[in-house]
Amino acid sequence: MSVEPVLAVDDLSVRIAGLHILQGVSFTVAPTGVTVLLGRNGVGKTTTLRAIVGLTPRNGEVRGTIRMGAQSLLARPTHRLVRGGLGYVPEDRCVFAGLTVAENLRLAERRGTTPAYDKVFALFPELDRRGRQRAGSLSGGQQQMLAIGRVLLNDNRLLLVDEPTKGLAPKVVTEVAEVLERVAESVPVLLVEQNLAVVRRLAKDAVVLSAGKVAWTGNAQELLLETALTKSLLGVGSGEVHA
Amino acid sequence: MSDVVLLTLTGLGLAALYFLVASGLSLVFGLADVLNFAHGLFLGVGAYATWWAAGNLPGAGSDGFGFVVAVAFGVLAGALVAVLVELVLIRPLYSRTIEQVLVTVGLSLAGVALLQATWGADPRPFPRPAWTRDVTGVLGANVPNAGLLLIVAAAVVLGGLLAFLRWTRYGLVIRAGVENREMVTALGIDVRKAFTLVFALGGAAAALAGALGGVYFGTVSPGQGGSLLIFAFIVVVIGGMGSVVGSAYAAVAVGLLQQFVNYYGTSGLGDLCVVGLLAAVLLLRPQGLAGKVAHA
Amino acid sequence: MLATRGLTWRIGEVAIVDSVYLDLAPGEFLGVIGPNGAGKTSLFNLITGLRRPTEGRILLDSEDITALPPHRRARLGLGRTFQASSVFGSLTVRENVRLAVQAHRGGSMKLWRRAAADREVAAAADAALDRVGLHHRGTALAGTLAHGEKRKLEIALLLAGEPRVMLLDEPMAGVSAEDVPELVEVIKSLTGDSGRSVLMVEHHMDVILELADRIAVMHHGALLACDTPDTVMANATVQEAYLGESL
Amino acid sequence: MTNSVVEAPPAQVPDELAPGHSRWHGVRPFLPLVALVVAAIVPYSTANLPGIFEGPLNSPGTLQLLAICLVFGGLAAGYDLLFGRTGMLSFGHALYFAAGVYGTDILVTRAGLPLWQAALLAITGGTILAALLGAVALRTVGIAFAMVTLAFAQVGAILVARDFYGWTGGEEGLPLDVSGLPPALVGVANTVNLYWLALAYLALVVFVVHRVSGSPTGRVLAGLRDDERRIGVLGLDPYRFKLVAFTLAGGLASAGGVVYCLIVGGASPHITSSELTLSLLVMVVLGGPGTRWGPVLGGILYMYLDHRLTAFGTSDAVNNLPAFLSHPLSQPLFVLGTVFILAVYFFPGGLTSLRTRLHPLLTTLHRRP
């Protein structure tokens, strides 16, 4: 590919508390569309995303290079990275339980830009209706909507999204997938996802991790078509992908 | 009648002092989630800095505008020390409550000892305007002016803090940051600054309490802050942690209760009643008067 | 076996759970579906006693358990998993399960015994770990497990208690595609023997369809339908409110 | 504020529940015994440790200091049963200790009971007090619990200060009337017996805490520390288990009070202060919460510093420094406070974490021929 990638991860190693969790991971994220990061539980997908946004725990150690355009991301504080256009939706939603929904959203507003409330409320009308409810009392799915809504308030150069459909009702899964699809039209997305149906719908490129290393990279749709490959990499035949 | 007026107004003065001490504590404890046992040190710094300024700082003095300058200097010093403490000692320890306890306990021991090493253990007369020693007649009661000064100051601090929390974004950032600092940074906010600010405010409020406490007690001594602290803690807890308004209600309740029980009951009963009130409030409403229900 | 009678939980004016009548027969597998926020987790919280209902009763073996605290209900054979994994993070995986086994078998209030010496507990715990495929992680601290592994540990904790009625709150959420079939097998095996009943919330429809004898649909706190999978899937409201157009 | 739940102490697997796998596996169980024997024969040594102790190891002054340290080692270990192992942050533990001290003192001095009866009554009383107050306080959790326990302890402090019927001696304290005591516990020449008594107390507490932590109940306590709701859903009543831990710890503290009363020869209101509870917390954190030896070491070190720094402050080494250094350094509390702060940054996880942190160094040294 001749196009400059928006994100280039090279030889990324992460150690936490003595465990060598990522061992020389390299991949790139294309400037358009969704790149999906796949792998079984515990291979280090979340660890990878967190290393990119600079959220490796204190007792962890990161080596290698991560670049967005010409800029190195390592050793820059998270809030700078995010203000520079790196949006992050964490795995466990991490909404602020003690704040109301509206306050959660207000917090995500960035100075200097107009927050796109209309866009967010169009996608998730629930968030508008529940503005005064404490986020901690939202149902699991509602919290996920809030977490995604929060990053969509702003313009981003790259979105990192960790398992956004986990625990969502089928209908909402579809909706989230649609949202991400639309978002991906304007912003590249690096997505961690277990739901292969969602992957099939969204993903352009795929990176498969296995035991802390990259096991496969390439076109996502091709991956899903090749039953043998998906079976060996992900342990499921593409036919078994649940609808 | 004049007894009741006198007890009420002096009780409110006492409440104002508690509130001034508690407000900074509540802010730091409730918002930054730091059980700050070094709060007494900030009080001491404020008091000693004011005392020092009145005697040594050009333009400052013990009366009129000079006194205002001296108090301002004290408040500034308190804020500065608090910021330094936050930057150097607390910053690496957020969300490690227990280590914070160790550090702030250490700080309060070392800080008070340092004050004592520098200025001695004995109380020093505190510079203060002459009118603060006088009384004002209210409905036949001789109400000390120092108490009235405290009430005014407490009202101003309460209003200021509420405005800060309600109308600035910092309030929101801080509340979110207490829950999950990481996630706040992941929204592109430099949460560290907000927390430093909380400490600065907490330190300033404490220093003001220290300076006005000096006016009230007429002296300043190294341990003065510590002795007020236990009631301030009680006020913070009764009021509901982190709720400035709650602290204000609780301070009034505690101040009046103590005053009236001490007058009509036997000695020592006032303190017991306050402790009893604390236990009762916590058992019936563990989140404190103004606290919200913690979610399961 | 388990029944709710007009179970209602209100916060202010809003009914989060709204007059739910539910009957779970011995050995039955009842799937619970419904949009996010329908009140499924809340229903579980009411049944297990973490929340008190504002109205209605809960019956276990036709005995009224509405007023019992959570631990008494658990003692009567009610076990659950949590939607957000809640395991004992500072204990090892194995200790987690041993604790659950011990809680179930009684004898937890023994201050002067050596816990490690109880071979029966250890054996039962290892069996439970084997069953969810976590044996090799026995010595890891539960807090450091990856998400999917925590879900399995949750199930192991549940298994250890040998409950008669199990409430599973989205056990598949976050489990990697590969492990889903395995976990489905585990859950299936739970119900095969003895008259054990299961109430399971799950958004993975294929899993629900594979396991459930009947499906209850919740919507805005109320029970919209409770019927065989085919009937429920055919229901237009369910289609519209929950499933949407399939991917 | 939502976050009213106290964060559990840093995750530590209780030694007893952790898998054992070291080269020392075979020897380790005996190490505590060896330590006990060594500690027991210390009074036979005339070794001089200049700078560390004022006199030789067997001098009364040194033994007295060591005895106090040992009692606090035991007290901290008992407190850790609450804090490090069950995750309960009590700010009122000093109350039960004080109940032991004042109970013994009052029963011996004011009521004239023989020591063994007084001790028995004091310990029983302290334990019952812990059970009663615990039963009330445990209706709350987190910071609220900490504050209710603090409030109870504060009531204790007020009652002692009030000096009802002259029982407690108020702020002056109550010297112990030794006329009815066994002669072996009285007099400077018998300090060694007090030392052994303290050692026995420490050994008892460590043994009990260790035993309980490794028991089925201990497992539940460790679970409570992580997730109380989960324990309930597993079919166990959290309240009962917490009350048992609270009562047991209270009883151990009362027993410590009896020993302390004998060592110091009286009671003074210092021990009812909220600072003492706070120091217990500091001791445990200094050593390493939830570990077997951490709290013990923390308690011993804390008390050692607390007593010895007064001598350090007046030593020539300090006095000869320039004023801006010698003035603060001659304040024992300044040095003590500074030590805490430094400890947090230099030994995070407590003294016991030193072992793991030094491990790489030791192994490299070992490999050298």
Next chain:
Amino acid sequence: GSPQDTASGGGDSAAPVKVGLVYSQSGPLASYGKQYIEGFKAGLDYATKGTGKVGDRKIELTEADDAGDPAKAVSAAKDLIGKGSKIIAGSTSSGVALQVAPIAAQNKVLFISGPAATDAVTGANKYTFRSGRQSYQDVVTAKSFIGDATGKKVVVFAQDGAFGDANEAAVKKVIGGAGATVSSVRAPASATEFTPFASQIKAAKPDLLFVAWAGTTAPAMWQTLDQQGVLSSTTVVTGLDIRASWPTFGAAGGKISFLSHYFDGASDTEAAKAAKAKIPGGTLDLFHPDGFAAAQMVVRAVTEGGDDVDKMIKALEGWQFDGVKGPMTIRAEDHALLQPMYQAKLSGSGTTFTAAAQKSLTGDETAPPVTQMKG
């Protein structure tokens, strides 16, 4: 062998005499402690005529800090006794004195308590002496302010606890015994707001108010009594504290009648001149005489008793000597130290205050009743 062999003083006639001084070098009473030790050193110099020796034997002082904590004091005392000190002196606070006294008796060493004011040290045991005044002597001095007590109304305002109890009891005995009706208003030592107590006192309309209050809240207490008009409505008596505290009375200072243990200029004895010449700063203060007297007693004990504690006791009991305050007598029956006491007035403003003696009372006039020696 024995696990612990106590070093013994030995009978070597040229060996130094070990004297242990346990007092507050740090903590809240550090200033009192400082005066004590300055006084002690001056007294030692005076009593040994500058040699620091008794006969051929040097007096070897070992100082230990108790930081105001009896537990630390007991440890220090045991340490010193273990190392062969036959004499312990010091105890800045009553709590320390009361807990060290039994240690002295258990180990048969001499204990000379310092500034600790509690009456309970007197007659505590035959090994215990005191070098300062006791609460009872304060109260007798206070009584001298009202002349004939018959029919007068006296109120005691004191803090809760043993110090307050002792003062209240003493006033009831001394002034009440002389025909006055005595009532009391008590407040917790931790109180910060004194209006309720001031109101109670005012409502009682006393002829004499006796205030026994120690601690850092004292200035606030005085200010409140002044503001509520208590000071101007009756005779108010209290003890005069150290110089550093004088400015904290502010305007209230002039309205109070002070009883005084000592202040610079209260006496003009030989000892006082010697002490003044010797101590740093040259101004005597409240507790310098206590240290000075303690040193005189130590020298006397060693001179007459050598290493024999029983002989030391014999030598001290009934001994009369000239201290800083004037003639002092150690009463043989209970070791009370009979000494002059003073009435004083404070004047001045800002930071410069001076005390002036109004009257001095002799040791016999202020003698406490004889107590039974307890052990």
